[in-house]
Amino acid sequence: MLEVHQFPCLDDNYGYLLHDPASGETACIDTPDAEAYLRAAAHRGWQITQIWNTHWHGDHAGGNEAIKAATGCTVIAPAGEADKIPAVDRAVAHGDVVCLGDWEADVIDVSGHTNGHIAYHLPEASMAFVGDSLFALGCGRMFEGKPAQFWASLGRLKALPPQTMIYCAHEYTASNARFAVHADPDNAALASYAAEVFQLREHGKPTVPAPLARELATNPFLRADDPALQARWGGGDAVQTFAALREAKNTF
Secondary structure (H helix, E strand, O other): OOEEEEEEEOOOEEEEEEEOOOOOEEEEEOOOOHHHHHHHHHHHOOEEEEEEOOOOOHHHHOOHHHHHHHHOOEEEEEHHHHHHOOOOOEEEOOOOEEEEOOEEEEEEEOOOOOOOOEEEEEHHHOEEEEEOOEEOOEEOOOOOOOHHHHHHHHHHHHOOOOOOEEEEOEOOHHHHHHHHHHHOOOOHHHHHHHHHHHHHHHOOOOOOOEEHHHHHHHOHHHOOOOHHHHHHHHOOOHHHHHHHHHHHHHOO
């Protein structure tokens, strides 16, 4: 089975090393901090062979050059942002497949946070590395995209098998939970989830990865097509409701 090593980076990023014991290959999922990745790989005795970037922001691709210089790894990055990302060897887009040993990851367009943002879904491992497109109980800020575009991207993630574990790039869940409860106050499953999140964070424990099934029931940004949320926030249209929720979160 694939192994995932998760570790904190920078202020609130998570670093991920994805390791295939059969082939010995290891992929960095984004590169917020080159030294932290190299140190984590060395501690595990893993050789970094690939980098899978989700988008161009510096806290996701800023370590590419240093890690590539140290390891000779191959850098895979979104085609729509390859001109903004250092040291790219292969540019990929929605529908492409990348491999780690015999494991295949489907590339998914999740643009909205940025216009070329992609996610990597490994169906046989029930994992999705989603960068800043989707968070536990939240979603990324809409820096470059439009509401309809971002909602369509979230729809592609919503359609993944519910047992998929969502590996997002930041520990934002407590803040997201406070807004989610504000946005959807009558959701009992959300109230329970939020209480767990606050308890985990009080003890300094991570809240990600998160199972998609739970996000589908509790994350307001994935539920903009829910009639109750539409009545509260958007008046019957999922895109308008999503836009209203995202704008409200920006100033919450």
